[in-house]
Amino acid sequence: MTDCRMDQTLTLGPVTLTVADLERSVRYYTQVAGFRLLDRHTQRAQLGVPGRVLVDLHEIAGAVAPPPSSPGLSHFAPLVPTRADVVRFTQRHLDAGLDIDPRDHVVSQSCYVTDPDGHTIEVTWACPQEQWQWTDEGLPVVVSTPIAVQDLLNEPGASTPAHLPAGTQMGHVQIKATDAALTRTQAFYRDLLGLEIYARLGDGFIGVGVSDYRSLLVLTNRFSPHGGTPAGPDTARLTCVDLLLTNPETIEQLAERLTVADHPHQRTGTIVTTHDPSGNPLRFSVHDTAKPASRTGA
Numbered sequence: 001m002t003d004c005r006m007d008q009t010l011t012l013g014p015v016t017l018t019v020a021d022l023e024r025s026v027r028y029y030t031q032v033a034g035f036r037l038l039d040r041h042t043q044r045a046q047l048g049v050p051g052r053v054l055v056d057l058h059e060i061a062g063a064v065a066p067p068p069s070s071p072g073l074s075h076f077a078p079l080v081p082t083r084a085d086v087v088r089f090t091q092r093h094l095d096a097g098l099d100i101d102p103r104d105h106v107v108s109q110s111c112y113v114t115d116p117d118g119h120t121i122e123v124t125w126a127c128p129q130e131q132w133q134w135t136d137e138g139l140p141v142v143v144s145t146p147i148a149v150q151d152l153l154n155e156p157g158a159s160t161p162a163h164l165p166a167g168t169q170m171g172h173v174q175i176k177a178t179d180a181a182l183t184r185t186q187a188f189y190r191d192l193l194g195l196e197i198y199a200r201l202g203d204g205f206i207g208v209g210v211s212d213y214r215s216l217l218v219l220t221n222r223f224s225p226h227g228g229t230p231a232g233p234d235t236a237r238l239t240c241v242d243l244l245l246t247n248p249e250t251i252e253q254l255a256e257r258l259t260v261a262d263h264p265h266q267r268t269g270t271i272v273t274t275h276d277p278s279g280n281p282l283r284f285s286v287h288d289t290a291k292p293a294s295r296t297g298a
Helices: 022-032 083-095 149-153 180-192 248-260
Strands: 011-019 036-040 044-049 052-059 072-079 101-104 108-114 120-126 169-176 196-200 205-209 217-220 238-245 265-268 271-275 281-286
Touching: 011 022, 011 072, 011 169, 022 036, 022 044, 022 052, 052 072, 083 108, 083 120, 083 149, 120 169, 169 238, 180 196, 180 205, 180 217, 248 265, 248 271, 248 281
Parallel strands: 011 052, 072 120, 169 217, 238 281
Antiparallel strands: 011 238, 036 044, 044 052, 072 169, 101 108, 108 120, 196 205, 205 217, 265 271, 271 281
């Protein structure tokens, strides 16, 4: 166990996913989910909001779903400024005839959907902290209670269609772990990376972050608590979670901790790539705030 703690400037960048049909995915993300197309190449597209990439899609033609037990993405969660933004996102999916799953988590309210490849998206709004509830351990209570669709649609000011607003950022990414009781997972994220545990639900769910009880990464073993089948190269899967820092020294310190722990990783300048104990890919880098995201259209 280490006394080192991750720098509190840590934030989330985009998730990188593979998809079977890039054109199909771009249509969904822009026309239904309300993302903006920021950059486009033959087999790659970056989508998000002006100035911020939220998802980086790479085409593997004909990619199939990975085994349910494989490590990888459970969901990624863009965080929007208002509850009305969640409602607009919900309404766009209803208008498209797609399934939705609105949920109240006490700390947040969300709508879950799946993209054409089965990747789950949770657009979420953070409830005011004074409305939160707390466990005996001093952590936020996290539940998952269905929200009646009509209650959500009655939100004032939510009837005007709109894209995801410019203030949207990546709220959290939930990743599938494969170890019983999350023992190795907790040791990696808390003791080696230096993240704080800000949420816990039994032996199957922990949330980790750096400040203000906000979980940036959520780890769950509910899909496969006793080992899983890795996703193959021909599957639609998670290939990277980007984590952004502001200080190059933090990258150097992280690389040193991984080296001392003999944990496999690669360092190239101010970028460190590694995998968690379940095989989930993580990339830490220094965020260049002076470099805006490229943009090719809406």
